[in-house]
Amino acid sequence: MSCPLLSLQNVSKVYANGTVALEGVNLTLHPGEFVSLVGPSGCGKSTVLRLVAGLGEVSRGSLDWHNREQERQLAFVFQDAALMPWASVLDNVHLPLKLKGKRLRPSRANLQEAINLVDLQGFEQSYPRELSGGMKMRVSIARALVTKPTFMLMDEPFGALDEMTRGRLNDDVLNLWAQKHWTVLFVTHNIYEAVYLSTRVVVMAARPGRIVDDIPINQPHPRTDEFRTSSDFNHYCREVLTALSHSETGSPA
Amino acid sequence: MVSQKSAQDSPNRSPDKLESRSEAHEVKAATWAGRKRQSKSSWKPSADWIAPVTVGIVAIILWDLGVRISGVEPYLLPGPGLVLTTLVQEFPSLFPSLLITLKITVAAFLAAVTSGLLIAILFTQSKWIERSFFPYAVILQTTPIVAIAPLIIIWLQNNTFLALVVCAWIVAFFPIVSNTTLGLNSADHSLRNLFQLYGASRWQTLLYLRLPSALPYFLGGLRISGGLALIGAVVAEFVAGTGGKRSGIAYQILMSSYNLQIPRMFAALLLTTLLGVGIFVGMTVLSDRLLSKWHESAIKREN
Numbered sequence A: 001m002s003c004p005l006l007s008l009q010n011v012s013k014v015y016a017n018g019t020v021a022l023e024g025v026n027l028t029l030h031p032g033e034f035v036s037l038v039g040p041s042g043c044g045k046s047t048v049l050r051l052v053a054g055l056g057e058v059s060r061g062s063l064d065w066h067n068r069e070q071e072r073q074l075a076f077v078f079q080d081a082a083l084m085p086w087a088s089v090l091d092n093v094h095l096p097l098k099l100k101g102k103r104l105r106p107s108r109a110n111l112q113e114a115i116n117l118v119d120l121q122g123f124e125q126s127y128p129r130e131l132s133g134g135m136k137m138r139v140s141i142a143r144a145l146v147t148k149p150t151f152m153l154m155d156e157p158f159g160a161l162d163e164m165t166r167g168r169l170n171d172d173v174l175n176l177w178a179q180k181h182w183t184v185l186f187v188t189h190n191i192y193e194a195v196y197l198s199t200r201v202v203v204m205a206a207r208p209g210r211i212v213d214d215i216p217i218n219q220p221h222p223r224t225d226e227f228r229t230s231s232d233f234n235h236y237c238r239e240v241l242t243a244l245s246h247s248e249t250g251s252p253a
Numbered sequence B: 001m002v003s004q005k006s007a008q009d010s011p012n013r014s015p016d017k018l019e020s021r022s023e024a025h026e027v028k029a030a031t032w033a034g035r036k037r038q039s040k041s042s043w044k045p046s047a048d049w050i051a052p053v054t055v056g057i058v059a060i061i062l063w064d065l066g067v068r069i070s071g072v073e074p075y076l077l078p079g080p081g082l083v084l085t086t087l088v089q090e091f092p093s094l095f096p097s098l099l100i101t102l103k104i105t106v107a108a109f110l111a112a113v114t115s116g117l118l119i120a121i122l123f124t125q126s127k128w129i130e131r132s133f134f135p136y137a138v139i140l141q142t143t144p145i146v147a148i149a150p151l152i153i154i155w156l157q158n159n160t161f162l163a164l165v166v167c168a169w170i171v172a173f174f175p176i177v178s179n180t181t182l183g184l185n186s187a188d189h190s191l192r193n194l195f196q197l198y199g200a201s202r203w204q205t206l207l208y209l210r211l212p213s214a215l216p217y218f219l220g221g222l223r224i225s226g227g228l229a230l231i232g233a234v235v236a237e238f239v240a241g242t243g244g245k246r247s248g249i250a251y252q253i254l255m256s257s258y259n260l261q262i263p264r265m266f267a268a269l270l271l272t273t274l275l276g277v278g279i280f281v282g283m284t285v286l287s288d289r290l291l292s293k294w295h296e297s298a299i300k301r302e303n
Ligand SMILES: Nc1ncnc2c1ncn2[C@@H]1O[C@H](COP(=O)(O)OP(=O)(O)OP(=O)(O)O)[C@@H](O)[C@H]1O
Pocket: A015, A016, A017, A019, A020, A021, A040, A041, A042, A043, A044, A045, A046, A047, A048, A209
């Protein structure tokens, strides 16, 4: 494979209150990968994402970017849509550009493209409270798109959505990933979602947060409903599930 | 909304074909509950007025009857009719005083809003500043204004107006500081991270994130502070008045009570109260206007 985009070596994270959120995490990401992190609640998945995004310091170990340029091209989709309630959809999507000093008018076409990509045309002037949960999430994704990122960090973006919307958005993300040549680090609770989307599923365990398994999903993209119902899919899911239950019973000392 | 209505018209035909009877019942019950709530909410604006106005009218009638039946002397308790006629008679002498009080209140209020906002912003720029100065804001707030008003009036002897404004400002500024500080610090955590991620400057974070987040809190502070500015002004005028200094409406209340012109005192009191109510209503309207688009407190949700 090509040279890595980013590697975490023996990374530990201890929060100010003494919580050991991560211990000895090794993870390497290559350009173009779609990596899902799965694991029980509180095992440090969000912490990994936050460290990668630079929202917090590594306590021990090292986090190295192969190319600093890439670091500036990342976008983060938070678990809650994190929209500004006082701003319209358009203004929310405009935010990253506004913070870089770009005015609304000249970037209008760019914003519209992002809004169209997530299928929200016609809602530009709506306020977040007028949108459903899934629509808010899509605004959040559109906001991530406008900076033309190459590296996407997504923290349980579809955790609160129903199965139908989740499926649709999964396909949307996969399309964008293929179209825009993204690298994606994706956190989810949902094993099926992880297997369906990813080129690799990384399984984590809690107390202390660590990686217990790394399962490549060697299946071609684009993925279809056929894959969802195939025996291969079942096989992968079972493998992830086994790794998860091992991690919960804490068999590795 | 439309579908709900049609379901009410023919409750047996629910819009979705439901399998089980119990489910259908539940839907029916839900629509009925919804209808009840709906009709209540559509009456709400008038209920907002009718209930308190009724209470007021009943109280005034009782007051009138009480005064008539007991035969209490007007210099102890005048009836509502006498207060009203006095108000009309004395209006030319009372109204200019009311304007003076209004001026003091507005000046103190504006001073409280600007200083409170600036101090709150300063507090949120550094934990150290907040820790060092917040206790003194509290001390200023908890010191009884009646106790320090004489001092301030003596210090600012040749400018009574300014002295009164300072007193009212002391009373009015704390709610703005404490509310706005709370608001500036309560910006959503994920949004803060987002701003950090996109390399927002301190100034941008303040302008685009912290200040809008603080707006509802700030407006809550305004509502309290508007009333307090008036109270501060009135208290300071009383103190100044006992020292023989002429000022606004409170001075008139004081003089009327000295001269046993109790109906006039009541009339002046009524004017002051109306001013206070006016300030509160004004602030509420302003706050609803500013928040109408996005904040829960100002939105009429259809659930
Ligand atoms: N700011 C913080 N300060 C102290 N401890 C924290 C902080 N953030 C997270 N933790 C702790 O670190 C551990 C990992 O948290 P993290 O949010 O990374 O878990 P997670 O895997 O994302 O969980 P979930 O699936 O529930 O979102 C938890 O035990 C949590 O209590």
